[in-house]
Amino acid sequence: MNKELRELLDKINAKKEEVKNLANENKIEEAKAAKKELIDLQAKFDVLYDLEAETEDEIKDKIEKGEEKEVTNNKKDSTKEFANAARNGFRVNNKMSEGTPADGGYTVPEDILTRINTYKESKKSLKDLVDVEKVTTYKGQRTFKKRSQQTGFVKVGESGKIGGKGTPQFERITYEIEKYAGYFPVTNELLSDSDANITNALIEWIGDESRVTANKLILEQIATLDEVKLEGIDDIKKALNVTLGQAFKPTSKIITNDDGLQYLDTLKDADGKYLLQPNPVNPMEMRLCAGATAIPIVVIPNDDMATKTNKVPFIIGDLKEGIKFWDRQLMNIKTSDVAVIGDLNAYEEDLTLFRAIEREDVTVKDSKAIVNGYIEVTP
Template structure:
């Protein structure tokens, strides 16, 4: 029996256990098994990849080389554009867990970008200031669902005395409901580029898509941050107060300070009487500045706008404040008719996500006067 099949059986058993625990009201026990579930899913992916490579190389396990990568691009491009593929390419496509497996999505006629190429999209994101990376990212497989969350950070362990029943007041978990939405872009591709069947369309599309995706995600996250009541302040001492008193010590120790270019420029020029700068420099990354040891994340003035002469500053742990429900993957679909007069083909690119506030006490919103 294939290793991946054995692992899938384990996964099914674990899922049934979690479902059973949820149905029995044992939310904490079910939640504790989620890490094991994710670990099993990752092990299955690794096992399927190994098995697919064995099939492709007639039993000889060798690293995926240039030829195989080219096959992934060619097969994906041909399937996406509605062209026929050879029997050999069908075999490759149908091998369970093939790296870069092409998967049709339900309802809208698109295709998910192959895993290998989707990883290139992730790499492009690393060069952007993406607030998503500071949130709690939760991969989801369904469009809708709920997630149990702790509602009281001061709760204590329950004494499980013999025959004692747990009262409702002892349970400090709530539910966050998510509803994943589609966010996309229409990208024109020249027909001459599409004529090259080995071209990596994802790399071409990715540069434009990633920029817009990050802007969209940042806007959604900032919208939630701005639901907090802003505290008015006259100077940067308010940031110190937020870290020292406004936030729980456990939150404060993991906090970051989010600000725009204008206010960062002001703080970056502040020095004490001995000429020492207010902001420190990260030892791990000299391009990053620190306020009281906390990393500063600088956003553009266009994304985080000034309120007149007041600078918006967010202080806290964004990972505790927001959960980003990520239905991972990038779906592409093609329309040749729309670009007929421009000798182009339009490709629709879609990602799916939702963003929800979880712990309202994990962030502080300051408006600091700069005039």
């Protein structure tokens, strides 16, 4: 891929982020305009990419006819490029970059990077439900105005003295980036196997570890909130109508696990109709429908959000308002075929060790936006 196409691809990725951010901020018209720009950029990329491919085909045709000498093909197979880098140990200095792989540069080709993102999104990730903010420093703060019950103005008679009123109060949320890491031993037989096996294995290991890490950190923060025992559908409705109230009920969801889904899937109304119904607009989305309440259900597998001591988790609320994920977005990957870690000797056992590091923090943004509920079931 030539320099012009690579720069255009960077603009496309940046524009995608802009569209997402505008949509998340409910700036719909601006998001639509940005999306149109994104479509235009993508169309330009496709045209230039096709022209480059046509040029290469012409060169190959001339070579076959003996009209020109063999030339280097500028268009590289990203999967093979990634696989060859893996076989050669990546030659990493200290971090992932999008430079050339020649001198200490670990290149993740564009399609491989996309596949990693797609893989992570195909799994159930709580990170998709919370407020994610990318940060550029390891430590920082955000200022919020405190909630307070205002009482309104006081009636004052003619020539009467006007009394003082309370002013807004503020508080800060602090984050501090931590490092999370792990190493992955890979047999050199695997690295000598097909390109597809190498990429799939590395994508699965690194991508899924990142997803599980995010889920763990988010659930740890939710667990810091007081547990609320829910006896049934009436307590769920009370959590929505009263505890969360009109500030959060319209944007709330119920996040539960497979056991919670089984519980909800057996609930019926007085007429024997099941309360769990598909959303008519999006049949793949389930909703709990009871009277005036219709709330979306998000199911996290038991492996990611376990039922503990017969207490099925029922997290109710708006996690985008309740939880903040601070993403430093630094992923360091380093490999070695001679490293020794404890009893593991890469050289002796013919292994390659991959070390992955990421940095992030998760904090409670607004505890009033979440009900940390559970329903006790009989084993």
